[in-house]
Amino acid sequence: MFHPEQEMVARTRDPGTPLLGGVFYYMKKNKLWFVMGGVLIVLLIVCASVFARVSRSTKATPLVSSQLPTTSITESAPVFNTHESTISLTAGTVQGSLPIQAGDTLYAAMLRAQKTGTLSFVGKEYPGLGYFVTTIGSLTEGSGKYLMYFVNGKDASVGISTYVPKNGDTIIWKLQ
Numbered sequence: 001m002f003h004p005e006q007e008m009v010a011r012t013r014d015p016g017t018p019l020l021g022g023v024f025y026y027m028k029k030n031k032l033w034f035v036m037g038g039v040l041i042v043l044l045i046v047c048a049s050v051f052a053r054v055s056r057s058t059k060a061t062p063l064v065s066s067q068l069p070t071t072s073i074t075e076s077a078p079v080f081n082t083h084e085s086t087i088s089l090t091a092g093t094v095q096g097s098l099p100i101q102a103g104d105t106l107y108a109a110m111l112r113a114q115k116t117g118t119l120s121f122v123g124k125e126y127p128g129l130g131y132f133v134t135t136i137g138s139l140t141e142g143s144g145k146y147l148m149y150f151v152n153g154k155d156a157s158v159g160i161s162t163y164v165p166k167n168g169d170t171i172i173w174k175l176q
């Protein structure tokens with residue numbers, strides 16, 4: 001064990017220099033390392049702040065299973081025949097018809113069908129991108145495969161939050 005005065009001498013380069021003087025002497029000698037360390041600390045703080053802000057802004061409210069209807073479109077009978085305009089929807093083994101109203105997006109038509117208990121789907125809203133379906137009918141994404149929808153046999157060019165279906169469109173959901 002050192003005597004307190006000896007510890008002070010051990011921490012400084014010059015026994016006559018006070019403790020802080022020795023720290024400043026060390027900083028002058030290793031200036032590049034202190035500058036690089038300071039820059040690294042500032043970058044880490046900025047990155048953490050940006051990450052926290054982005055993660056807060058992209059959180060979506062998940063649908064709770066109790067909010068999901070228990071019935072779904074079945075193959076045996078068309079669900080809707082009371083509206084003039086309809087689209088055909090297939091999602092795995094589930095098939096049926098959905099009514100559409102003028103100006104409806106596919107998402108709006110699917111939400112209306114879900115509220116009436118004729119379609120079951122789950123997804124997530126991404127600000128600026130729209131709604132992405134993760135489960136519909138008998139299909140659930142996973143293992144590197146995602147739900148994609150096709151309109152009249154062709155890849156959809158926009159998301160369901162933007163696509164406005166036309167009377168008679170055939171919508172097919174597939175895992176890809």
